[in-house]
Amino acid sequence: MSNPSPLTALVGIIASSVQALESAYSQQGAAFPSLDEPYSPGPLNNDATVAATTRLIVAAAHQLIATVREPLETIHDYAPGMYMSASLGLVTDINVPEVLKDAPTGLHVDAIAEKVEVDSGKLARVMRYLATRHVFKEVSPDVFANNRVSSVLVKAHPLEELKTNKVTKYVGATGAAIVGHITDEGLTSAPFIIDYIRDSPKDALAPFNLAYKTKATLWDWYEEPGNEWRGLRFATAMTGGGERFPPTIFTEGFDWKSLKEGSIVVDVGGSVGSVTFAIASAFPHLKYIVQDLAKVVDDPGQKFWQERSPQSISSGAVTLQAHSFFDPQPVKNAAVYFMRLVLHDWPEDTCIAILKHLRAAAGPSSKLIIFDMLMPYACPDPAGGPPPPPAPLLANLGIAIGGFITAVDLQMLNFFNGQERTLKQFITLGAATGWKFEAVNPGPLAALVFSTV
Ligand SMILES: C[S@@+](CC[C@H](N)C(=O)[O-])C[C@H]1O[C@@H](n2cnc3c(N)ncnc32)[C@H](O)[C@@H]1O
Structure with a gap:
């Protein structure tokens, strides 16, 4: 029998993995969590087999999209990645997930905007951008609710306290702290990766230093007056990074x-x-x-x-x-x-x-x-390493494993000229x-x- 086409092989990986996942859940007497419900830890959260199966599905689904989609559409999807960062950064900063926490059936964007004190029309556009990418749900026109993804951004303090106490705003909220750190210092510095690599400026440690026009390391910069809350947010983010x-x-x-x-x-x-x-x-x-x-x-x-x-x-x-x-x-x-x-x-x-x-x-x-x-190569490592995933998946499982490591690698370059x-x-x-x-x-x-x- 001839080998299946890449598309058929990818669909096969997804189909068999979904079956394995659903049967693992049904053995626990549970249904696979809905994307529409807020996140809550389940019995299989730390199950290594379930995690490996999930990674196969994510890697195959992502590769399937890259395979079937017109290349220009893929590029048009990737290039404006900064709008995802900016949108996530905005809703986290102005506390939208917290407003929606007490409105499980959703809230009209006018009501959300009033509580977070921004323009309703503009907020609606950001919310729809995110809901289109499965962060929040647009329940009915202009009515938004938290979903499984957006719910992990909810912070640990009441809304009024979040509005008035910037210093402790992110303490106890690791998801929000990670997003805050990445979409603030990270997003501001990222465009300078281009100048940093292309021009190799002699007197800048990293893109971060070009962006903020400072010679201080990120650590010293956190200690400067006015930045303490960012340092505190970073420490919270690190606790969350660790919990991963x-x-x-x-x-x-x-x-x-x-x-x-x-x-x-x-x-x-x-x-x-x-x-x-x-x-x-x-x-x-x-x-x-x-x-x-x-x-x-x-x-x-x-x-x-x-x-x-x-x-x-x-x-x-x-x-x-x-x-x-x-x-x-x-x-x-x-x-x-x-x-x-x-x-x-x-x-x-x-x-x-x-x-x-x-x-x-x-x-x-x-x-x-x-x-x-x-750091895993995206191709097989001639020096050996773990057994390769099923063909035609990338050796580092693409977005499912290599995606995170290569993103952190660029983040290390961005802030410190560090690396994985x-x-x-x-x-x-x-x-x-x-x-x-x-x-x-x-x-x-x-x-x-x-x-x-
Ligand atoms: C990426 S974090 C990792 C923290 C911790 N190991 C963890 O995994 O949760 C790096 C840590 O290095 C610390 N750091 C930076 N410069 C340092 C220095 N000169 N001496 C000691 N720690 C430093 C930072 O404050 C930060 O907590």
């Missing part, structure tokens, strides 16, 4: 049980310490130190632990420590130094400086663990700084283990 990854990546990415009682584990550039929280909950026999800039550990960091586990701080099991990883590492001979999503923020020479400080502090049995994404790295690039970084590559636990976030010998 199942905690087993951190708890199973290394044999924590093998460490002796009281061994020291340092979370370098740990933000509020959400990874430490996951590991410390599973391995209470260890002592943890979360290091980050003073602004981060002193405020959102303290709050994070007071809300989740104040006894971890009072007992000394977890210490929050202000420390810049550009200074000599004060914790010598720790059992483990780990970093999650830190090295991708920095270019090569800076990563080398950070890793050298850790190497200088390390003892003979210290380990370094890097939790970061591994391949396994080989990480091994080279380790070798340049005295860290010997030992093992990798692959996954949505890889755990790369290095030793000193």
